[in-house]
Amino acid sequence: MRIISHTCSNTEIVCTLGRVDWLVGVDDHSDYPPEVVERLPRIGPDLDVDVEKILALEPDLVITSLTVPGHERCLERMEKAGLPLLVTRPHRLADVAEDIRRIGEAINADSAAAEWAGRFEQALNRQPPPGSPVPILVEWWPKPVIVPGRDSWVNEMLALAGAVNPWADQPAESLEVSTEMVRDAAPQAIVMSWCGVDEAKYRPHIVRRREGWEAVPAIAHDRIFAISEAWLGRPGPRLLDGIELLRRVVQGVGAG
Template identity: 55%
Template sequence: MRIFSHTCSNTEIVCALGCGDQLVGVDADSDYPPEIVSRLPQPGRDLDLDTRAVLALKPDLVLSSLTVPGHERIVDEFTALGLRTITCDPQSLEDVFDDIATIAEALDVRERGAQLIAQMRAQMPAVTVAKQRPRILVEWWPKPVIAPARRSWVNDMIELAGGRNPCGDIDAKSFSLPDDAQPYIADAVVMSWCGVQVDKYRPEIVRRREQWQHWPALRDERIYPITEAWLGRPGPRLVEGYAALRRIIQSVEAGAARG
């Protein structure tokens, strides 16, 4: 089967299923695994994808997603061009697993999909919490501060790892925090800024927020980077994001125990 993948998460799912050799092209943001994607045509990124160039690659299947605002237009173009398309739109972690199963079935590797899901579940166990859960605020963007809310796989991951998302009671995919963010106070802040390389994250932007100065996260210097590749891509490497969140939560808990 000839596959074109539009979005990093779908590319990583295909490769984790052992089907990377069937890819005939990917979007320009797909950078993992490098040994596979570096040799493939990349006809544009996100909303600037050249869909006619995708058509020229003669894919049997296009994998797209609605996780990036505006992708609907690209998906509509795929349809107009007559390209068979599977479009993922995960919100919860269970949705991510369902998408993996759907892609595995389309690629006729259903058993590999089940194995991948089982491996991911095993690597993201639900932690039993005896005391109060540390409040972990993940930032998708620093200005305005945009954070995942209840309908987000990251919210589920924080809960599994033993923490609590301060925005977890908000019934939305994401939430833009007001200037007075007191109701969303956090014990740790995680920078996972969309579209920014992790070495470009700037914790001083978080530190200088005037109304956050009394937060435990700033008082105790608990501002952490986790690459968006591990939190923002609903695919196999979420297990890396879970592990990073778990380490942060353990650090907060250890600090609380020391008093």
């Protein structure tokens, strides 16, 4: 089977399920595992894929996604071209597990998919740490400040780590928050997880110097953490590691 993966998360799922040799192309932003993606043809950025390049690679299956605003335009163009598509759009960790199962079934990797889906189910069954949940601001983008809303798997990740997203009740996948909203929420920590930016380029001083944020507990106590969006923003196997990284943030707040 000839598989093309559109989006980092789908690339990681295919590789985790043992179908590396079936991949014939990936989007420009897929970067993991590096030893795999470095040798593969690229189909363009995830928000502007080159349909002609995809057609030229003669895929039997294109695994695509609707996890980011703008993906729907790519999907429309691929549908118009008559490409064989499998579309993911998870909002919860259980959805991620189900997508892994669906992809596994489509690429003849049912056993591996069942194992990984089971790991997500085990994680969801774990009890969160005792005590009141710690309000934590997870920051997808620094200017304007974009955070997860109600329809994000990050809410469950935070809960399993002993934390809470102050905007978990907002009916959106993500939303822009104002200075007033952040002051009212009073997050005890801020996690930079800037989408599409290498973690080495995250800049805590950009968060610290925001006007009006001085009294926010996370800023006042200098609790600004960096966790690559690879661990929080990509709905694939590494979200399980992301939960553990968030646990460390919660522990850091408690130690402070």
